[in-house]
Amino acid sequence: MAWFLGFGIAGLIVTALSLVFDGFLESLGGGLDGFLSLPVIAGFVSALGFTGAIAMGAAGAGVVPATLAGVGAGALVGWATWRFSRALLRDGDAPAPRGEDLTGTSGAVVTAIPVGGYGEVLLYLAGQPVKYAAKASAPIGRGSEVWVESVLSPTSVAVRPVER
Known part of the structure; x- marks a missing residue:
């Protein structure tokens, strides 16, 4: 369970770093259109860690079921973060007020x-x-x-x- 909590805390640290360094991975190329942005990675890692820890601690699941639950929750949170950030970036077409x-x-x-x-x-x-x-x-x-x-x-x- 300590590993899962470590992943959750690491995801929170990456979230804090993404406030400063977001866009760095996109600048390296690859054409993934923000799918490997720091907020997406941070959401995935945090959800994986905390969901895995909850599954092990509260539900008494083993390592493999807890990992699968964490990966599923991480994928869902990462996808939601990616979609939300795309929606925010798409809102830039309005002209500036004059x-x-x-x-x-x-x-x-x-x-x-x-x-x-x-x-x-x-x-x-x-x-x-x-x-x-x-x-x-x-x-x-x-x-x-x-x-x-x-x-x-x-x-x-x-x-x-x-x-x-």
Whole structure:
């Protein structure tokens, strides 16, 4: 059972190392498309070790049945890790948000906007709240809802009050 616990702990150590060195095995080539990545190997080794130890300790299984159970669990965990990492890597095709995406969106005035001067508005860019300097043709009070008419610079926008 000590061997199985050793494999489980070694898998946890490889998991910690994969935070720094992941991608190293893929860079060596072989065309396995992440199947030999460190997280996959770590998942396999940990599941093999801990499942084998549980099978021997709790179920009283012998070495061969415990090894077979560990290999089965390790293969399942390794496969799941591989599929999950592929799904995460496939999510990179979305374009990065740009300031021009703000045109036509609504927001709220944080600092009142005087005539001819700048105030602040809270807008949402890609779901994240961002404060922008705002200019308007008429004074707009704090807390008012506004529409973005145009983007003046990377940090400022022209707005108009929402008419309901």
